[in-house]
Amino acid sequence: MVPVSESPSIDRRILSLAVPSLGALVAEPAFVLADSAIVGRLGTTPLAGLTVASTVLMTVVGLCIFLAYATTATVARLVGGGDRPRALAAGVDGAWLAAGLGLVLAAVLWLGAPWVVGALGAEGEVLVHATSYVRWSAPGLPGMLLVLAATGALRGVEDTRTPLLVAASGAAANVGLNLALVHGAGMGIAGSGLGTAIAQTGMGVALGLVLARAARHHGVGLRPTTTGVLAGARSGVPLFVRTLSLRLAIVLTVAVAARLGDVNLAAHQVVSSVWGFAALVLDALAIAAQVIVGQAVGQRSIELARSFLRRSIGWGIAVGIGLGLVVGGASWWISAAFTAETPVRAAITAGLVVAAVFMPLGGYVFLLDGVLIGAGDGRYLAVVGMLTLAVYAPVALAVGAWAPEGPAGLVCLWVAFAGVFMAARAVTTGLRVRTDAWIER
Numbered sequence: 001m002v003p004v005s006e007s008p009s010i011d012r013r014i015l016s017l018a019v020p021s022l023g024a025l026v027a028e029p030a031f032v033l034a035d036s037a038i039v040g041r042l043g044t045t046p047l048a049g050l051t052v053a054s055t056v057l058m059t060v061v062g063l064c065i066f067l068a069y070a071t072t073a074t075v076a077r078l079v080g081g082g083d084r085p086r087a088l089a090a091g092v093d094g095a096w097l098a099a100g101l102g103l104v105l106a107a108v109l110w111l112g113a114p115w116v117v118g119a120l121g122a123e124g125e126v127l128v129h130a131t132s133y134v135r136w137s138a139p140g141l142p143g144m145l146l147v148l149a150a151t152g153a154l155r156g157v158e159d160t161r162t163p164l165l166v167a168a169s170g171a172a173a174n175v176g177l178n179l180a181l182v183h184g185a186g187m188g189i190a191g192s193g194l195g196t197a198i199a200q201t202g203m204g205v206a207l208g209l210v211l212a213r214a215a216r217h218h219g220v221g222l223r224p225t226t227t228g229v230l231a232g233a234r235s236g237v238p239l240f241v242r243t244l245s246l247r248l249a250i251v252l253t254v255a256v257a258a259r260l261g262d263v264n265l266a267a268h269q270v271v272s273s274v275w276g277f278a279a280l281v282l283d284a285l286a287i288a289a290q291v292i293v294g295q296a297v298g299q300r301s302i303e304l305a306r307s308f309l310r311r312s313i314g315w316g317i318a319v320g321i322g323l324g325l326v327v328g329g330a331s332w333w334i335s336a337a338f339t340a341e342t343p344v345r346a347a348i349t350a351g352l353v354v355a356a357v358f359m360p361l362g363g364y365v366f367l368l369d370g371v372l373i374g375a376g377d378g379r380y381l382a383v384v385g386m387l388t389l390a391v392y393a394p395v396a397l398a399v400g401a402w403a404p405e406g407p408a409g410l411v412c413l414w415v416a417f418a419g420v421f422m423a424a425r426a427v428t429t430g431l432r433v434r435t436d437a438w439i440e441r
Contacts, residue, residue: 022284027167049129066239075156080298091153093228098149102142140197143204238378245385267347286370320363328356
C-alpha cells in the first residue's frame with residue numbers, strides 16, 4: 001500500500017484509477033448514441049420507439065449498478081486485508097449473481113415489453129417499434145449485468161484499463177453490428193436491438209474470461225458458491241435502495257419540469273444532460289475512492305482510511321470547481337449548440353449557471369458516496385437516500401406548484417435539485433464520515 005503521506009503518489013494512484021474508469025463510463029452512453037444515429041435514418045417513428053425502449057433498458061441496467069459497486073467494495077476490502085484469492089472468489093460469485101439476475105430480467109422484459117413501453121406512453125407504431133427493440137435487446141441483459149459485476153471485481157484489484165479496452169471495443173463493435181443488421185440485413189429497429197445484445201454479450205464474455213483467468217491463477221474455483229452469491233445479494237440490496245432513491249429524485253425532477261411548460265422542459269433536458277456528463281467525471285473519481293478507501297478499510301487502518309478520505313474530498317471539490325467554472329462560463333455557447341430559439345436558450349443558460357454554482361457541492365457528495373460505498377456502508381446510504389428523497393420531494397412539488405414562468409421557473413427547479421437535494425445528501429454523508437462508524441462496523 002502506498003503511504004498516504006506521499007501526496008503525489010496517492011494523486012497518481014487516484015488518477016490511474018479514475019481516468020480509465022471515466023473512459024469506460026463514457027463508452028457506455030456511446031451505445032445509445034450509435035443506436036440513435038443509425039435508427040434515426042429509418043424515420044421519426046422508429047427513433048421515437050428507440051427513445052422509449054432505451055429508457056426502459058437504461059433504467060433496468062442503472063438500477064443494477066449495485067452489482068458493480070457492491071463487488072468493487074467487497075473485493076477491494078479483501079485485497080486490502082491481504083486475501084486476494086478470497087477477493088477473486090467474491091468477484092466470481094458476483095459474476096454468477098449478475099448472470100442469473102440478467103436471465104430473469106431478460107425473460108421478464110421479453111414477456112412484458114408491450115406493457116412496459118405502453119406504461120411510458122408509447123402508442124401505435126411507436127409502441128410496436130419500442131416493443132421490438134426491447135425484445136431483441138433483452139437477450140443481452142445477462143451480458144450487460146455481467147459487465148457490471150466483472151468490471152466491479154477488476155476495479156477492486158485496481159485493474160481499470162481492461163474494462164476500458166473492452167468497453168471501447170464493444171462500442172465499436174456495436175456500431176458495425178447495427179449498420180450490418182439495421183440497414184444491411186434490413187432488420188430495422190430489431191437489428192439495432194440484436195446488435196446491442198450481441199455486443200454486450202461479447203463484452204460480458206470477454207470480461208468474464210479475464211476474471212476467470214485471474215481466479216484460476218490464484219487457485220480459485222469458477223463454480224458459484226451459495227454462501228458467496230447470497231452474500232453478494234445481501235450487500236447489493238442496500239445499494240439498490242440507494243440507487244432507487246436517486247432515480248426517483250431524477251424522475252420527480254423531470255415530472256416537475258414538465259409542469260413548468262414546454263420551454264422549460266426542453267431546457268431541462270439540456271441542463272440535465274450537461275449535469276449528467278459532469279457526473280460521469282465525478283463518478284470516475286468516486287470509483288477511485290471506492291477502491292482506495294475499501295482497501296484501507298480492509299487493512300483495518302482508521303488513520304489510513306481517513307487520510308484517503310481527506311484526499312478524495314479534496315479531489316471532488318477541486319474537480320467540481322473546475323467543472324463549474326467551465327459550464328458556467330460557457331453556458332450561453334452551450335445553449336447555442338442545442339437550439340436557436342431565444343426563450344429556450346435563455347432558460348438553458350439560466351439553468352446551467354445554477355448547476356455550475358452547485359457543482360463543487362456535487363463533487364463533495366459524489367466522493368463521499370464513493371468513500372462510503374468502498375467502506376461497505378451500504379445500509380446507511382440506503383436509509384439516508386430515502387430520507388433525502390423525503391426532504392427533496394415537497395420542495396420539488398412546491399416548485400411545480402408555485403414557480404414563476406420563464407427561465408426563473410427552471411432556476412427554482414435547479415436550486416431545488418442541485419442545491420437542496422445535494423445539500424441534504426452532503427449533510428447526511430458528511431455527518432457519517434465525521435464519526436468512525438463507517439470504518440469500524
